[in-house]
Amino acid sequence: MLIGRLFASFISIFVKNQIQIYFSSMALFKLDWAFPTQESSFAGGEKFLEYLEAGGPADETEGFKILWRVTNPLNGTGSFVAEATDISKMWEHAAPWIKGFGCMCEVEAVFSDEQFVTTAKKIYAS
Incomplete structure (x- = not known):
């Protein structure tokens, strides 16, 4: 029994560490969207609403997780920041809204504050 519990604890710690490694290798992306017309926005x-x-x-x-999202239903726009393995995950997420409602999207890679500090220290040190 004790060996079984120790093994289960080891597996739990191992899996948790692997998940942390997996998520730390993901990049941040910001997507801004706009519906082309008031009708398509409505x-x-x-x-x-159904989706939410x-x-x-x-x-x-x-390989994809939205961290935060804001919307402005008055002008049919919104933004979200997501962790993703690569930009293709952003396209996969946006595709139904592009196809179904003509949603226009702009995507860019971004830094968190922590990522900026880490990278800036390397860049400004050289």
Whole structure:
């Protein structure tokens, strides 16, 4: 029994450390979106409400996790920051909104404060 519990503890710690390594290798991306018309914004807003009420099922998938999101329904725009393994995950997440409502998206890689400090120290030291 004791060996079984020790093994289970080891596996738990190992898995937790592997998950931390996995997430630390992900990059941050910011996506800004805009619906092209008020009509598409209204239709997209109805679908977005359904999506959020369903728990945002695509907000966290393998290699992708939305960290925060803001929306402005008055002008049909919004933004989110996500951790992702690469930019293709951003496209996969946005594709249904682009296809269904003509949503226009701009994506850029960004730094967290911690990432900026770490990188800036290397750059400014040279």
